[in-house]
Amino acid sequence: MPTATATPVELVAPDLLPYRDGNTGVDYVHCLDSGRAGPDAMINAVIHGNEICGAIALDYLLSAGLRPHRGRLTVAFVNPEAYFRFDPSKPTESRFVDEDMNRVWTSERLDGGEDSAELRRARALRPFYDRVERLLDIHSMGTYSDPILLVHGLDKEIRFARAMGYPATVAGGSGHIEGRRLIEYATFNDPADDRIAVLIECGQHWAKATADVAVDSVLLYLTALDMVDPGFVAEHQRTAKPERQTLLTVTDGYAIRSDDFHFTKDYKGLERFAKAGEVFAVDGGEELRTPYDNCVLVMPNHRAVKGQRVFRLARLMEVD
Ligand SMILES: [Zn+2]
Missing domain, CATH: 2.40.50.630 (OB fold (Dihydrolipoamide Acetyltransferase, E2P))
Known part of the structure; x- marks a missing residue:
C-alpha cells in the first residue's frame, strides 16, 4: 500500500478539447436529450481540476455510447481551466486556478462583486444548477480510502443513496470549516424541495481503481433514475455493487x-x-x-x- 507521501499517478488525463463545443451555449457542457419525458439530471466531473477520474469516466462512457433512454442528461466538465493545468509530475497543483470551486456556492459569493476564475465559471454554470432535478458531482481523495458518497444528510438524499446502492459507505453531514459545497447550493439543500445533489469521493486521486468507481457511480446513478439501458450498464460496470451500505x-x-x-x-x-x-x-x-x-x-x-x-x-x- 503506497503511503500518503508516495502517490504514483496511474491514470491518464484524457484530452477534453474535443468536448469544448457543446450544445448548451456553455463550453464543456453537453446535453443528451432522449426526447422523452423523464428526469432532468446532471453529472459533474473535475470541479477540482486534478481529480481526473470523473473526466476519465465521462470520456469513456460518452465514447461508448452512453445516452439516456428517457429524460435529459447534462454532463459538465466543470473546471477545465484547472484541469488543463494537470501535470502528472506535479499532480497536486491543479486543484483550482484561483480558489476552491467547491466552496463558492452561496448567493453572497455568486451575486457579489468579487472575481476569480472559479467564480466566473460558477456563474456561467449556475443556470444548470438552478434547473436540474438530480446532480452527481464526481470527486476523488488524497488517501487510499474506500469510496464514500457524501450528502448533506437530508432524508431525500439518504433515500437516493439507498436507491443507488453504491458505494458501500454513505456519509451525511458536512464537518465544514468554510464556504458551501455545490451539493448544498440553493434548493438542493431544502428538505421541502424534491431536487437532490450527491457527491462521490471515488478513491485516491490517481489510482487506477478510482476511475473504475467513477464509471460505476455514473452507471448506478443513472440506473437509480431509470435513465439508462440495463444492458449498457451490465456491459460497462467494472466493480461489484456492495451487498450492504453503511451510513455515517x-x-x-x-x-x-x-x-x-x-x-x-x-x-x-x-x-x-x-x-x-x-x-x-x-x-x-x-x-x-x-x-x-x-x-x-x-x-x-x-x-x-x-x-x-x-x-x-x-x-x-x-x-x-
Ligand atoms: Zn474534490
Missing part, C-alpha cells in the same frame, strides 16, 4: 491549530474506533481523542497545514 453522520471537522500536527498512524480513512477516548492524532502536543464510541475517521488529509481541515469524524449510524 459526520459530526466534526477539524482544522490544524499548530505547526506540529501528526496522526498516530498513516490512516487512509474510514478507520473505525470502537471506544471513545482513543488517541488518533496530536496537534501541538495536545492528544486528539475519539469523542464517542463507534467513531469513524473520514478523509484524513496528510497534506494539510495549520488552519486547514485535516479530518472529519463521523458517527456510525447503521449498516443496512
Whole structure:
C-alpha cells in the first residue's frame, strides 16, 4: 500500500478539447436529450481540476455510447481551466486556478462583486444548477480510502443513496470549516424541495481503481433514475455493487491549530474506533481523542497545514 507521501499517478488525463463545443451555449457542457419525458439530471466531473477520474469516466462512457433512454442528461466538465493545468509530475497543483470551486456556492459569493476564475465559471454554470432535478458531482481523495458518497444528510438524499446502492459507505453531514459545497447550493439543500445533489469521493486521486468507481457511480446513478439501458450498464460496470451500505453522520471537522500536527498512524480513512477516548492524532502536543464510541475517521488529509481541515469524524449510524 503506497503511503500518503508516495502517490504514483496511474491514470491518464484524457484530452477534453474535443468536448469544448457543446450544445448548451456553455463550453464543456453537453446535453443528451432522449426526447422523452423523464428526469432532468446532471453529472459533474473535475470541479477540482486534478481529480481526473470523473473526466476519465465521462470520456469513456460518452465514447461508448452512453445516452439516456428517457429524460435529459447534462454532463459538465466543470473546471477545465484547472484541469488543463494537470501535470502528472506535479499532480497536486491543479486543484483550482484561483480558489476552491467547491466552496463558492452561496448567493453572497455568486451575486457579489468579487472575481476569480472559479467564480466566473460558477456563474456561467449556475443556470444548470438552478434547473436540474438530480446532480452527481464526481470527486476523488488524497488517501487510499474506500469510496464514500457524501450528502448533506437530508432524508431525500439518504433515500437516493439507498436507491443507488453504491458505494458501500454513505456519509451525511458536512464537518465544514468554510464556504458551501455545490451539493448544498440553493434548493438542493431544502428538505421541502424534491431536487437532490450527491457527491462521490471515488478513491485516491490517481489510482487506477478510482476511475473504475467513477464509471460505476455514473452507471448506478443513472440506473437509480431509470435513465439508462440495463444492458449498457451490465456491459460497462467494472466493480461489484456492495451487498450492504453503511451510513455515517459526520459530526466534526477539524482544522490544524499548530505547526506540529501528526496522526498516530498513516490512516487512509474510514478507520473505525470502537471506544471513545482513543488517541488518533496530536496537534501541538495536545492528544486528539475519539469523542464517542463507534467513531469513524473520514478523509484524513496528510497534506494539510495549520488552519486547514485535516479530518472529519463521523458517527456510525447503521449498516443496512
Ligand atoms: Zn474534490
